[in-house]
Amino acid sequence: MAASGAKYGIMTSHFYWVGAMPAMVFVGLFMMPFYYGSRARSVPEYLKLRFDEKTRALNAITFAIMTIFSSGISMYALAKLFELVLGWSFHGSIVLSALIVLTYIFLGGLTSAIYNEVLQFFLIVLGFLPLVLLGLKDVGGWSGLTAKLATVATNAGFEPGAWSHSWKYMDSPSHNPMGMEWFGLVMGLGFALSFGYWCTDFLVVQRAMAAGSMTAARRTPLYAAIPKMLMPALVILPGMLAIGLHASRGGFLPIGTDGQPNYNLAIPMMLGHYLPSGLLGLGLTALMASFMSGMAGNVTAFNSVWTYDIYQTHIRPGQTDAHYLRVGHAATVFGILASVLAAYSATRFNNILDMLQLVFSFVNGPLFATFLLGMFWRRTTSHGAFYGLLTGTITAALHYGLTLPRGSVPGIKGGFLGAVLHVYPSEMALNFWTALFAWTGCFVATLLISLFTKRTKTDDELRGLVHSLTPRIQEGHMPWYKRPVTLAIGILVASTILNLIFW
Amino acid sequence: MGIDVRFPIGGMFSIIGAILAVYGFVSNPAMYEKSLGINVNLWWGLVLLLFGAGMLVFAYRAYRRTEPRR
DSSP: OHHHHHHHGGGGGHIIIIIIHHHHHHIIIIIHHHHHHHTOSSHHHHHHHHSOHHHHHHHHHHHHHHHHHHHHHHHHHHHHHHHHHHOOOHHHHHHHHHHHHHHHHHHOOHHHHHHHHHHHHHHHHHHHHHHHHHHHHHHTHHHHHHHHHHHHHHHTTSOTTTTTOSSTTTTSGGGSTTOOOHHHIIIIIIIIIIIHHHHHOHHHHHHHHTSSSHHHHHHHHHHHHHHHHHHHHHHTHHHHHHHHHHHHHSOOSOBOTTSSBOGGGHHHHHHHHHOOTTHHHHHHHHHHHHHHHHHHHHHHHHHHIIIIIIIIIIISOSOOHHHHHHHHHHHHHHHHHHHHHHHHHHTTOSSHHHHHHHHHHHHHHHHHHHHHHHHHOTTOOHHHHHHHHHHHHHHHHHHHHHEEETTOOSBTTBOTTSOOOEEESSHHHHHHHHHHHHHHHHHHHHHHHHHHSOOSSOTTTTTTTSGGGSOOOOOTTSOGGGSHHHHHHHHHHHHHHHHHHTO | OOSOTHHHHHHHHHHHHHHHHHHHHHSOGGGGTTTTTOOHHHHHHHHHHHHHHHHHHHHHHHHHHHGGGO
8 A cells, every 4th residue: 555655656556445444334334234134145155146156156266366466466565675674685584474474274164264364453443544654743743744746746747636636637648647537446346456455345244244133243344444544554655655755865775676666665754764663663563463364364265265165165075074174274285385476476566556446446345236136136147247347347457458458578468469558647547447347348248148048046036035025124222322324424434524625 | 263353552652651751751852853853752652642542442342342252
């Protein structure tokens, strides 16, 4: 996130204020009743209850690939940190971070994972806060930062405010560093990517299922949205400070092989610059905690999807629990090894968030269309869902294969299908449009195929899984300030205000 | 669910805060040049200590309230 703050400026905050917050409100209000009510343990399992086994298998496979990439990206970041701080080689650092996460997963279960996450949250807040305060004091507050970012923007050929205004320069892709216009951003990031991510994210959904009641389950994503409001100050601001200092003092960030600054190192460099030994340790611990929680969460998700949704269902059903436990352990080891490979492919990106969103656009973009139709339209058929999901993923691959971000060679960054039909101004713009194309492809295909195929499930079987067949939740007995709806409205108002302040 | 999550949080931050504050108190002032001349170890250590102690107090009070019913 800090890397994007440096590369794209304050527009990165859209990931929170346009992306995460509205999406989490939507999950809490509209989707949680189906998850919690259907007693599904995972997203693929919901798909099985709503559609059929083949849709579940397809989703489980793409999901497993996604978790591997996500954990590989965290592993890359952790290894880079070890390399920088301890002076080890990148290969040695990768091995070390793999071993740490392996131990960490084998020792803990879901409860300890939740405890850890709470601890890590406070560690990150309290570890980064002094850094942000010192950095802001050094550049002369917000106005000093805007002045420095104006230099960054004019050097890159934009209007002076392009790094410090989140909406103002979004009238055309050529006016802002992310290379997006408002339509692509709101639909690609806000709608397809973020809703897809938060509505179907294993970690989010599983946490909520552990809740004690329907109301508690619906409040979980709503409460989680509140800290998301303030995260930009902790994780994006340091990146913006780093690029401001890079421009005004020269050579603050190391230059990568492609001639661009390595944005991924924004936070480590800031930590080393401002914090004396003592507090530096706390800052580094906070950083490591954030990478490790990302990695551990994804490897755990990989492990359970592989064991329950693929192995137990399709490969060896009907074995003993001990057998599946062993398979789960083996899956953890395999997942970490595969993450190592993904970590090496992350070295090709100067901003790891670009790569992460690319993976999400393949998996979450189309999946959200399937969910939307499945949850709100009872006529959606199993064949429609399966082939729609497949079409969506293929659309994403085609779009990715036929377009390129500016200044890249065809290959891992896209354009591998020979012809390059369109060149996007940035990697992130390419990701947003990939997600939007994938969503549309899946939506249209699911709709058409559902209309031409017979329904596979009766209304009775779909009770509790589809909106119109689920009894309304009664909340009239609760005082108004305790209802999830009140909380949701408060969050949306707050996010609108934040958008207006940093317009 | 086992223990109140505020106990480990409070304990951890109290200890870290105390270590940082003591270190900030005894360390050479010259090393704070990079942090704009502010003894951040001392001050942030005190902030963390306060935060941790506050967590422990709240956790203990909640524990006292539920204890008789168990």
